[in-house]
Amino acid sequence: MVYEETDAGAETECVFQIDQLPTVKWGPALIRDELGEDARRLVYPSSAGTCGRVALFTDKAVVNLEIFEDARRSLEAAGVEYVVYDEVTVEPTDASFKHAAAFASEGGFSAFVSVGGGSVIDTCKVANLLSRHPADLMDYVNAPLGKAVPPPGPLHPHIACPTTTGTGTECTGYAICDISELGVKSAIAHKYLRPTMALVDPHAVKSLPRSVLAASGFDVLSHAAESFTARPYTSRARTIPGTDRPLAQGANPWSDIGCREALRLAGLYFERALQDPDDTEARAQLSWAATLAGVGMGNAGTALPHGMSYPVSHGVHQRNAWKPPDGYGNVQGAILPHGFAVILGAPAAMRYTASASPERHLEAAFLLGAYVQGAQPEDAGEVLAGRVVELMKVAGTPSGLAELGFGMEDLETLVQGTICQKRVVNITPRDVTEEVLRGVFTEAIEGYW
Numbered sequence: 001m002v003y004e005e006t007d008a009g010a011e012t013e014c015v016f017q018i019d020q021l022p023t024v025k026w027g028p029a030l031i032r033d034e035l036g037e038d039a040r041r042l043v044y045p046s047s048a049g050t051c052g053r054v055a056l057f058t059d060k061a062v063v064n065l066e067i068f069e070d071a072r073r074s075l076e077a078a079g080v081e082y083v084v085y086d087e088v089t090v091e092p093t094d095a096s097f098k099h100a101a102a103f104a105s106e107g108g109f110s111a112f113v114s115v116g117g118g119s120v121i122d123t124c125k126v127a128n129l130l131s132r133h134p135a136d137l138m139d140y141v142n143a144p145l146g147k148a149v150p151p152p153g154p155l156h157p158h159i160a161c162p163t164t165t166g167t168g169t170e171c172t173g174y175a176i177c178d179i180s181e182l183g184v185k186s187a188i189a190h191k192y193l194r195p196t197m198a199l200v201d202p203h204a205v206k207s208l209p210r211s212v213l214a215a216s217g218f219d220v221l222s223h224a225a226e227s228f229t230a231r232p233y234t235s236r237a238r239t240i241p242g243t244d245r246p247l248a249q250g251a252n253p254w255s256d257i258g259c260r261e262a263l264r265l266a267g268l269y270f271e272r273a274l275q276d277p278d279d280t281e282a283r284a285q286l287s288w289a290a291t292l293a294g295v296g297m298g299n300a301g302t303a304l305p306h307g308m309s310y311p312v313s314h315g316v317h318q319r320n321a322w323k324p325p326d327g328y329g330n331v332q333g334a335i336l337p338h339g340f341a342v343i344l345g346a347p348a349a350m351r352y353t354a355s356a357s358p359e360r361h362l363e364a365a366f367l368l369g370a371y372v373q374g375a376q377p378e379d380a381g382e383v384l385a386g387r388v389v390e391l392m393k394v395a396g397t398p399s400g401l402a403e404l405g406f407g408m409e410d411l412e413t414l415v416q417g418t419i420c421q422k423r424v425v426n427i428t429p430r431d432v433t434e435e436v437l438r439g440v441f442t443e444a445i446e447g448y449w
Contacts, residue, residue: 010238011237011238012234012235012236012237012238013233013234013235013236013237013238013239013249013250014234014238015239015242015245016233016249016252016253016254016299017242017245017249017299018254018299019173019191019194019247019299020191020194021171021194021295022160022170022171022194022195022196022197022198023196023197023198024170024171024197024198024200024291025197025198025199025200026200026201026202026287026288026291027200027201027202028201028202028203028284029070029201029203030161030199030200030201030203031067031070031071031074031115031161031199031201031203031204032070032071032073032074032201032203033074034074034199035070035071035074035075035113035159035161035199036073036074036075036076036077036078036080037074037078038159038197038199039054039075039078039080039111039113039159040078040079040080042110042111042157042159042196042197043080043110043111043157052081052109052110052111053081053082053083053107053108053109053110054075054080054081054082054083054109054110054111054112054113055082055083055085055103055104055107055109055111055112055113055124055127056071056072056075056082056083056084056085056113056115057085057086057088057100057112057113057114057115057116057120057121057123057124057127058084058085058086058088058114058115058116058120059086059087059088059089059090059116059117059119059120060086060087061090062086062115062116062117062120062163063084063086065163065207066207067115067161067163067201067203067204068115070203071113071115071161072084075113082113083107083109085100085103085104085127087099087100087103088100088116088119088120088123088124089119089123090117090119090335090337091119091178091313091317091335091336091337091338092119092122092123092176092177092178093177093178093179093180094137094138094177094178094179094180094181095180096123096177097123097126097127097130097137097175097177098130098137100123100124100126100127101126101127101129101130101131101137103127104127104128104130104131105130105131105134107131109131109156110156110157111156111157111158111159112124112127112128112156112157112158112159113158113159113160113161114158114159114160114161114195115161115163115204116161116162116163117162117163117164117166117167117212117216118162118164118166118167118169118176118216118219118338120163121160121162121167121169121170121195122169122174122175122176122177123175124158124160125155125158125169125175125188125193125195126175126177126188126193128155128156128158128193129151129155129175129188129192129193131156132151132153132155132156133151133152133153133155135149138179140188140190141179141186141187141188142186142187142188142189142421142422142423143422144420144422145179145182145184145186145420146186146188150190150192151190151192151193153192154192155192155193157196157197158195158196158197159195159196159197159198159199160195160197160198160199161198161199161200161201161204162198162200162204162287162290162291163204163205163208164205164208164212164213164216164290165205165208165213165216165217165220165273165283165286165287165289165290166215166216166217166218166219166220166286166290166339167216167219167290167294167338168219168220168223168290168291168292168293168294168295168297168298169294170195170198170200170291170294171194171195171198171291171294171295171298172193172194172247172294172297172298173189173190173191173192173193173194173247173298174187174188174189174193174247174298175187175188175189175193176338178313178314178317183311183314183318183413183417184310184311184314184417184420184421185309185310185311185313185314186310186421187423189246189247189248189423190247191247194298198291200287200288200290200291201287202280202283202284202287202288204287205283205284205286205287206280206283208283210274210277211337211396212337213273213274213283213286214274214339214340214395214396214397215337215338215339215340216286216290216337216339217266217270217273217274217286217339217395218339218340218342218343218391218392218395218397219290219293219338219339219342220262220266220270220286220289220290220293221263221266221270221343221368221388221391222302222305222306222339222342222343222346223259223262223293223294223296223297223302224258224259224260224262224263224266224289224292224293224296224297224364225259225263225346225350225364225368225384226297226301226302226303226304226305226306227251227255227259227293227296227297227299227300227301227302227303228251228255228256228259228260228263228296228300228360228363228364229251229303229350229353229356229357229360229361229364229429230250230251230300230301230302230303230427230428230429231250231251231303231356231426231427231428231429232250232251232252233249233250233251233252233300234250235250236249236250246301247298247299247301248300248301248302248423248424248426248427249299249300249301250300250301250427251300251360252299252300254299255295255296255297255299255300256296257296258292258293258294258295258296259292259293259296259297259300260363260367261289261292262289262290262292262293262296263364263367263368264367265285265286265288265289265292266286266289266367266368267367267368267369268285268369269281269282269283269285269286269289270282270286270391271369271391271394273286274394274395275394300427301423301424301427302424302427303349303353303424303427303428303429304345304349304352304353304418304424304425304428304432304440305342305343305345305346305349305350306342306421306424307418307421307424307425307428307432308342308345308349308414308418308437308440308441308444309338309341309342309344309345310341310417310418310421311413311414311416311417311418312336312341312344312345312401312404312406312414313336313338313341314417315404315405315406315410315413315414316335316336316341316404316405317335317336336404340397340398343388343392343397344397344398344400344401344404344444345440345441345444346385346388347385347386347388347389347392347443347444347448348385348440348441348443348444349428349440350381350384350385350388351381351382351385351443352381352430352436352439352440353381353428353429353430354380354381354382354384355377355378355380355381355430356429356430357429358377358378358380358381359377359380361380361381361383361384362375362377362379362380362383362384364384365380365383365384365386365387368384368387368388368391369387370383370384370386370387385448389448389449392448393449398447399447399448399449400444400445400446400447400448401441401444401445401447402445402446402447403447406445407445408442408445410445411438411441411442411445414437414441415434415437415438415441416434418432418437418441419432419433419434419437
């Protein structure tokens with residue numbers, strides 16, 4: 001940590017902020033043994049003096065799993081009245097967010113519980129937001145696509161129970177969706193969206209299909225690497241007043257702690273988890289890495305690979321051109337899981353950003369298991385990108401965007417769909433222009449092997 005004296009008129013930021021995090025519990029059988037009592041304590045007593053109702057969010061796949069039955073039984077054993085909403089869309093859209101919000105608004109719920117992957121948790125966040133503080137969805141969506149109006153006050157309590165090993169959204173104030181009319185993904189970002197509590201139960205990921213494990217694992221890797229190599233918080237313009245400091249502050253000593261450990265755990269356990277479906281230790285460690293990366297990303301922010309992923313995800317959905325081989329059987333039509341969308345742009349983006357902080361890019365590569373002895377600063381981008389490509393090959397991802405049906409004729413659409421993502425573009429450690437994006441996307445289209 002670097003400390004320098006500053007004065008009241010300083011133009012650049014000199015403060016980083018650690019906002020209140022959810023209460024995080026990690027350990028086996030948490031959902032079975034503790035969810036019900038945790039929920040009961042959040043909703044009792046209600047204004048009527050009795051236990052209020054809970055909205056229990058999930059999707060059509062998770063609702064049939066043992067882990068969801070554990071959640072139901074735990075709530076029932078604690079005497080918590082709940083109503084199930086299992087219509088969450090994997091890779092949500094603005095329409096699916098609004099549908100969930102209508103359910104929440106009509107239900108009069110005192111608290112929310114989400115059991116599922118990032119799509120479930122994000123949908124639950126937004127349903128909570130819009131039922132508590134009704135407004136047009138685009139009022140809350142990030143600028144310049146939306147108005148970025150801050151929620152006027154806190155939301156109802158929300159317990160998030162992740163069932164994948166990647167998004168970390170149980171610890172963040174972000175919710176992502178596809179804005180269909182605009183042809184791009186975007187986010188709502190505010191500290192009030194953070195869940196009240198996160199129950200990270202490694203039992204929830206024991207039966208995770210390989211493609212879901214791969215996609216969510218790449219999200220862990222991307223969150224940690226992007227946040228760790230992001231533009232430093234001290235490079236931002238100073239926030240005045242300090243109470244308006246953004247969620248995405250840039251790399252800082254607090255976010256570095258979680259990101260370093262998440263990268264180390266991903267380097268040790270991601271390949272193991274992919275190669276052996278019965279390696280429960282590897283899956284459990286990845287579930288912890290996801291939470292750590294979520295803490296880091298939720299404080300520092302993500303960068304260019306996430307920005308690039310948004311128009312890619314929308315484009316795949318439009319083309320109906322590619323679907324993962326397993327694990328997404330409840331999805332109608334094409335889908336590119338978020339982690340795959342992010343990682344397909346990551347090697348090209350890392351080669352571009354490395355010159356801004358070669359030492360951090362090399363450290364990230366080392367933590368992920370790359371051989372870095374003798375590497376020079378000018379090698380940093382290639383070393384980190386090369387390690388990511390190795391993992392992509394192990395996971396069986398597409399070699400590039402061309403395999404998803406993208407060609408050079410799509411270049412401008414991809415560029416325009418990224419340049420508007422100011423939240424992530426501004427945190428990228430090197431300046432991002434349309435010309436830069438044309439070069440990075442060209443590499444991603446042509447492929448890495």
